[in-house]
Amino acid sequence: MKLLLVGEYREGKLLDTSAELSGFASAIGADASMFLVGSAEDVPAFSGTLYLADARVYGEYNPEVHKQLLLKAVEEVNPDLVVFIHSSYGWDLAPRVAASLKAALVSEVIALAGSAYVVGCCNAKMHRNVTPSTSMVVITIQAGAFSALTQGGTPSVKTLSTEKVSTTEFVCYEPAEAKDVDLAKAEIVVSAGRGIGKKENIDMIRSLAKAFGGELGGSRPVVDAGWLDHGHQVGSTGQTVAPKLYVACGISGSIQHLAGMKKSGFILAINKDKDAPIGEVADVLVVADVVKFAPALTAKLT
């Protein structure tokens, strides 16, 4: 089986997701080449072929042009599988390439099951197997689902170029908003999720955080709804935390949230839904309405 892995490069740096792609290739025991729009000064450490296009010429985000460049690499490698990370770069580019190749596309693969790919669905509560029916297949793999592998070595570089002109113009990056609390340093983080029901109940979770002597965090929906500032957001688009104790209050546990807290020392989750995906990482799942449970726990702690 031949793989073409798609590396990522942003703000002048190779992203370390290339090691996860190598980890995936090694998990299925396949030969892998890599495609990257990046820089010859900063190449992934592996011993295969690297199809490299210059990000200074073709941009870091320029999907139509990156698609053309990647199709050239596909033509040379003729891979069985084109593998992206399921990221803002990967989920944006993969369907473009799959459409051009009319290849089956499988998104956010978390494991393999024979010739099928295991993916999550229904907000990660459920799993299913997806079986492609085309000979060439494009997949994106969930960030963190496959162990990173740094092979070492220096790739042999083949340079790619295209005349394709883009209709999409990249303007600029906007840096992440300043964090008013550094959750990463906290020993205890108590986070509020949509299960708290309404904005007024944030204070209830804040009191619990205080009773624990910890910091207040929150899930994305709570921040999107304006119940809590973005500076408190835990997850892949907020802060990544690994406190000694993480208390998830009414958080169902989206993949993005789990990615930001699953390395915590001990995870206590309170949720009405016994099947909520937070149960996948929780050391203790309390099946209860957090609006009733949190004040009772706060009272007991103080």
Add this chain to the structure above:
Amino acid sequence: MNILVCIKQVPDMESHFRPNGTATWFDESNLAFRMNEYDEYAVEEAVRLKEQLGGNPEITVLSIGPDRVIEVIKKALAMGCDRAVHIQDPDVASKDSWQIASIIAAYARGRQFDLIFTGMQSQDRGSAQVGVLAAELLGFPSVTTLVGFAYADGVVTATRELEGGVKGKVRLRTPALVTCQLGLNAPRYPTLPNIMKAKKKEIATFQPGELSSEPPLTGSTAFRHHEKKGSGVVIEGDIAELVEKVIVILKEKTAVLR
């Protein structure tokens, strides 16, 4: 200006899901359905653009599925879309993203849409494919994962959400397709007068076969609960007892409580 918004009806994600008879997808009985959350942002952004442009654009909302999807179509009409297309497909759950995108593209082709809004993904499938695939089939430029949208004189300025809170600003000319991320805006609740007005709006019906008969590129099997990993314990019961149990566990297993 001519705008298309594509929406999907999905089950409430708090539901208890069970596999259907062939375990290709969930059993629909006893599920409450609603508008895919991501699509609410798409509808809202389209309606805001219409308001910005003085009510000139016409917004068509499209949904594929059995007759139950008329409920979310009506919600979108009550939020401010002008007319609707219902692609009547009782078999929608067995179609893959490629087939859904092919149907949307076949409908949109030749109908002179300047802008197409979709959700970034559906809450149930979560594959984040349909919008971009449809754009590719139509030959439209597209950008995904919008947390910011602005439009002026045929140019869309889109802010994409990247990882770690970083954003990327991108410009593209219409015709274009954009996919909307959570938090793009605050979707409005339909008001009673608008719900009444929506009842008079046109819902055109198409059969999927009239638009596309593309075969699927993937199949779905073994729909199931996620495997529980690790040594987590689940405790249930009376609140006071649960609090006692949690205190005992925390004292025993963590160093944070004395």
